[in-house]
Every structure is written in structure tokens, then in C-alpha cells.
Amino acid sequence: MTENRRKFLKTLGIGAAGALATPTQIWARATTPIESVLYDLQSGDTSEAYWKTIQSQFHFAEGLTYFNNGSLGACPKPIREATINFQNTLDDFPSKYMWGGWKDEIEEVRKKTADLFSVSEEEIALIHNTTEGMNLIASSMDLQPGDEIISADHEHTSALNPWKYWQESKGVKIVTPTLPILPKSVEEVVDVYSKAITPKTKVISICHLVNTNGMILPITEVTEMAHEKGILVAVDGAQAAGMLTFDLKEVGCDFYTVSAHKWLFSPKGVGIFYAKQESQKHLKPLIVARGYEDTSIRRLENYNTRNLPEVLGLGAALDYRNAIGAQKIHDRTYELKHYFRDKIKDNKKLILKTPELDTLSAGIQVLEVKDKYMLDVQMELSYNHGIECKPVTKFGLNVIRLSFAIFNSKKQIDTLVNVLNTIAG
Known part of the structure; x- marks a missing residue:
């Protein structure tokens, strides 16, 4: 390898080994951020402490509590980093990886x-x-x-x-x-x-x-x-x-x-x-x-x-x-659904407009606050409490839509319900 070639590769930050790396090696390097967390996720633990670990891997803006996954999901930090690594590889070797290098x-x-x-x-x-x-x-x-x-x-x-x-x-x-x-x-x-x-x-x-x-x-x-x-x-x-x-x-x-x-x-x-x-x-x-x-x-x-x-x-x-487990995610979704529905069941001003049966609903629940316009409720939650959800007014509905995902905690639901109780009066 010529000296000029070595200098060129050094400016890319990859060196000769990077230039000669196989796609499999590139994949391994790009996914290092996720590989470092996969082992910790593979556990039979379903405690709140476990889900707090999951929550820590999703980064949101400071002060934001996100209950709008039904509109757009969040990407956990290890996946963000891996994707950026893939992007850097593609830009380092544009033709190679766009047409066949990653086949x-x-x-x-x-x-x-x-x-x-x-x-x-x-x-x-x-x-x-x-x-x-x-x-x-x-x-x-x-x-x-x-x-x-x-x-x-x-x-x-x-x-x-x-x-x-x-x-x-x-x-x-x-x-x-x-x-x-x-x-x-x-x-x-x-x-x-x-x-x-x-x-x-x-x-x-x-x-x-x-x-x-x-x-x-x-x-x-x-x-x-x-x-x-x-x-x-x-x-x-x-x-x-x-x-x-x-x-x-x-x-x-x-x-x-x-x-x-x-x-x-x-x-x-x-x-x-x-x-x-x-x-x-x-x-x-x-x-x-x-x-x-x-x-x-x-x-x-x-x-x-x-x-x-x-x-x-x-x-x-x-x-x-897969490291978390499909069934564990499924079960956690229903756990949060039931927890939320149980927390609001005694407040007659908080009216659920989602079917109760588990065969008919899961991680998305919609709620009407009696005598309140949902856009006003949504703005109150967002601007005064940093809680993001979606208002829905189609089909005669006057509701906020709440999406419960694996990065949400029961503590966040407690806070949400306390605010809703206050709004409901």
C-alpha cells in the first residue's frame, strides 16, 4: 500500500483494515452499541426496575412524557447509534454499499x-x-x-x-x-x-x-x-x-x-x-x-x-x-392498559371510549373528559405538564388518545391520571 493511500485512509478514520473489512465485519462494528445492551435485556425479570432499564434506553426531550407512540414511535439509543454507524459506512464507501455490498x-x-x-x-x-x-x-x-x-x-x-x-x-x-x-x-x-x-x-x-x-x-x-x-x-x-x-x-x-x-x-x-x-x-x-x-x-x-x-x-x-422478548412486550402492553383503566375507573368524569375486552383493545386507549373539549385537554397536558398525546374528534369522538409503549412506566401513568383528575375537576 502506498504512503498516499495510507494517508487517505487515515483521514477517513478507518485505516487499511477498515477498507478491507467484509460487510459482516462492518455490521459487527456498526451494531456494537446494541450488542452491549442485548445481554442485559435477556431476562425473565418483569419488574418495574427492569422496565425502568428499558425506559432509560429511550431518549426524549427534557420534561417530555410521551404517550403518542401511535402517531410516531421512538427509537432507542442503541438503534440510533447503530443506524448512524451504518450511515457513516455508506458515506465512506457510497457505491460499494448502495449496490450489493450489503446484499x-x-x-x-x-x-x-x-x-x-x-x-x-x-x-x-x-x-x-x-x-x-x-x-x-x-x-x-x-x-x-x-x-x-x-x-x-x-x-x-x-x-x-x-x-x-x-x-x-x-x-x-x-x-x-x-x-x-x-x-x-x-x-x-x-x-x-x-x-x-x-x-x-x-x-x-x-x-x-x-x-x-x-x-x-x-x-x-x-x-x-x-x-x-x-x-x-x-x-x-x-x-x-x-x-x-x-x-x-x-x-x-x-x-x-x-x-x-x-x-x-x-x-x-x-x-x-x-x-x-x-x-x-x-x-x-x-x-x-x-x-x-x-x-x-x-x-x-x-x-x-x-x-x-x-x-x-x-x-x-x-x-x-427479540432480546426483550415478543411475549414480554405483549404482556407489558396489556399490563399498562389494565393499570391505566383501573386507575381511572372510579372517576365518572373520565369516560373510556375504547372496548374493554383484551380481544378488542390493547396499548391504545382513548378517553373523554366530561364537559371538556379535547383540544383544550390536549393543550393543557402538553403545555402545562409536558405530556404528549393525540386528540381525536372523528366519528363523534371527543377524546384524547393515549398510547402505552415499553418506554412508559406506571409512575408516568400515575402522573397522567393525577393531571386528568385535576382537569376533570
């Missing part, structure tokens, strides 16, 4: 993502977000005038609008049944979809967990009913993936799409798209670039250039999640 590592992220849902890696595309996934589905469907799509009234606009844009102009009808706000049983919700189905129904577009009042929709039961009639099922899983444990093979849906920046706590800008193997024949890429002839699901994520450090950051986030 095996990207495939490893795909495998980890497939394991999350108990499916094959050949059924997973690594996209940008749920909105892209819903557009991918809606733009691909070869529907005819008079065909019908069922999309209930609580669907997110980013799940509904793709169907309007890509299919309504063709004469396809979007059927919008009304969901109950406080159903007493799963069967009550299934019945809404059953009554909406006609011989013209071709697709049911359904949210796993609605963003309006935190209601879980029975996607397994709806899918079984739909498939008996030859109807495809597309699921918006933005609010459920990472919060709840489930097996997509058991669910049976054709498509499931996720924004990983919510309950998977990944870097922003990376999403997950699941397509059942036998249903992939319906799909066409949203963006066409080199390699569009690829018959595998990878054709759906071929953007030529993209922010690969975010994709690798998703892999690191999944390592972090």
Missing part, C-alpha cells in the same frame, strides 16, 4: 422480519411505510366496473385513499360499513363485515388496530369468512405489529403492511410488506427500475437507490425487540 445483510433483515410474523422470507418486502404498502395493493388489483371493496369507516385515510385513487375512477365501488365504537364481542364486529359482503365484493381492506379509538379488529375471523367467498384481504397493520404477538400464517390474510417506526421502534422511513406466496400473482411494483423482471417479492422494493442504513437499522431494532 447478505439486507437478506438477513428480511429473514428476521419474516420470523417476526412466522412466515417465509420469500413473502416479505422491505418498503418505506404502510401508506406505500396500501398503494402497492390498491394499484395492483385488476378490478372491473361494478366490483366492490369493503373498507370500514374507521380505516386510516392512508389506507382508504389509495383505493379511491387507483380504483374508484374505474367504476369500482367502495363500501363503507359503520363499526361500533364500543362493541361487546368479537362477533359483533365480524357481523358488520358479514353484512357488507355481496357477490360483487372482491377485496376487504381492514385495519388490524384502528388509530381512532384503539379497537382491535378480528382480522383472522374476517379473513376466514372472506376466503370462503373468494375475497382477498389486505390488512393495515401499522398500529399492531410489534405491540401484539400473532402469526400471519394463522391469520391467513393475503397482504399485511406495516410502518416499522411505530411499535417496532425502528428508524423512520422503513416499512414491511407481507404478501402470501399464492397471492403475490396479483401484485405489480409501484416503481419500476432495473431488475423489474424479478419474479420474487424483491421486485416490489427495487428503488435503485434508497436509505439502506434505515433498513439495516430495522434489523438492529428487531434484535433489540
Whole structure:
């Protein structure tokens, strides 16, 4: 190696060893921040002290108590650092790692993502977000005038609008049944979809967990009913993936799409798209670039250039999640739900507008403060107490939406409830 070459590498801070490092070695170095905490997370401990350790790994602005994970999740510090390390590597060797240098590592992220849902890696595309996934589905469907799509009234606009844009102009009808706000049983919700189905129904577009009042929709039961009639099922899983444990093979849906920046706590800008193997024949890429002839699901994520450090950051986030344990996260979510509901049950001015059954709700709970306008309540919480949540006024709701995540503590809920009691008077 020439002296000039050595000096050049030294200015990059990597040296000859860095220049010759394999992608696997680069991965190991980039993920050092997370490797240093994974062992400590692998514990059967479920005490508040354990969850305080988790809480310490999420950094928020001073004075902020965050109950708005349903809008945008936080990324733990080790994942932030790993992603920055990947970004630095990419900028040190731009061409090498953008086109092929990280091929095996990207495939490893795909495998980890497939394991999350108990499916094959050949059924997973690594996209940008749920909105892209819903557009991918809606733009691909070869529907005819008079065909019908069922999309209930609580669907997110980013799940509904793709169907309007890509299919309504063709004469396809979007059927919008009304969901109950406080159903007493799963069967009550299934019945809404059953009554909406006609011989013209071709697709049911359904949210796993609605963003309006935190209601879980029975996607397994709806899918079984739909498939008996030859109807495809597309699921918006933005609010459920990472919060709840489930097996997509058991669910049976054709498509499931996720924004990983919510309950998977990944870097922003990376999403997950699941397509059942036998249903992939319906799909066409949203963006066409080199390699569009690829018959595998990878054709759906071929953007030529993209922010690969975010994709690798998703892999690191999944390592972090797996170290804690999917079931432990699931159980903690319900523990915080029950703790909150129990704390407010005796105050008649604090009115829950989220179904009580665990089969119908989890980590998102919405609350009305009697005789108070929710925007006023939200501003009081935010400006005077540093508590961030989301106001919801759709469907006659006048509520604040509270998202309970693994970085939230019972002590934070105590503080929240004390403030709400004061606001309620």
C-alpha cells in the first residue's frame, strides 16, 4: 500500500483494515452499541426496575412524557447509534454499499422480519411505510366496473385513499360499513363485515388496530369468512405489529403492511410488506427500475437507490425487540392498559371510549373528559405538564388518545391520571 493511500485512509478514520473489512465485519462494528445492551435485556425479570432499564434506553426531550407512540414511535439509543454507524459506512464507501455490498445483510433483515410474523422470507418486502404498502395493493388489483371493496369507516385515510385513487375512477365501488365504537364481542364486529359482503365484493381492506379509538379488529375471523367467498384481504397493520404477538400464517390474510417506526421502534422511513406466496400473482411494483423482471417479492422494493442504513437499522431494532422478548412486550402492553383503566375507573368524569375486552383493545386507549373539549385537554397536558398525546374528534369522538409503549412506566401513568383528575375537576 502506498504512503498516499495510507494517508487517505487515515483521514477517513478507518485505516487499511477498515477498507478491507467484509460487510459482516462492518455490521459487527456498526451494531456494537446494541450488542452491549442485548445481554442485559435477556431476562425473565418483569419488574418495574427492569422496565425502568428499558425506559432509560429511550431518549426524549427534557420534561417530555410521551404517550403518542401511535402517531410516531421512538427509537432507542442503541438503534440510533447503530443506524448512524451504518450511515457513516455508506458515506465512506457510497457505491460499494448502495449496490450489493450489503446484499447478505439486507437478506438477513428480511429473514428476521419474516420470523417476526412466522412466515417465509420469500413473502416479505422491505418498503418505506404502510401508506406505500396500501398503494402497492390498491394499484395492483385488476378490478372491473361494478366490483366492490369493503373498507370500514374507521380505516386510516392512508389506507382508504389509495383505493379511491387507483380504483374508484374505474367504476369500482367502495363500501363503507359503520363499526361500533364500543362493541361487546368479537362477533359483533365480524357481523358488520358479514353484512357488507355481496357477490360483487372482491377485496376487504381492514385495519388490524384502528388509530381512532384503539379497537382491535378480528382480522383472522374476517379473513376466514372472506376466503370462503373468494375475497382477498389486505390488512393495515401499522398500529399492531410489534405491540401484539400473532402469526400471519394463522391469520391467513393475503397482504399485511406495516410502518416499522411505530411499535417496532425502528428508524423512520422503513416499512414491511407481507404478501402470501399464492397471492403475490396479483401484485405489480409501484416503481419500476432495473431488475423489474424479478419474479420474487424483491421486485416490489427495487428503488435503485434508497436509505439502506434505515433498513439495516430495522434489523438492529428487531434484535433489540427479540432480546426483550415478543411475549414480554405483549404482556407489558396489556399490563399498562389494565393499570391505566383501573386507575381511572372510579372517576365518572373520565369516560373510556375504547372496548374493554383484551380481544378488542390493547396499548391504545382513548378517553373523554366530561364537559371538556379535547383540544383544550390536549393543550393543557402538553403545555402545562409536558405530556404528549393525540386528540381525536372523528366519528363523534371527543377524546384524547393515549398510547402505552415499553418506554412508559406506571409512575408516568400515575402522573397522567393525577393531571386528568385535576382537569376533570
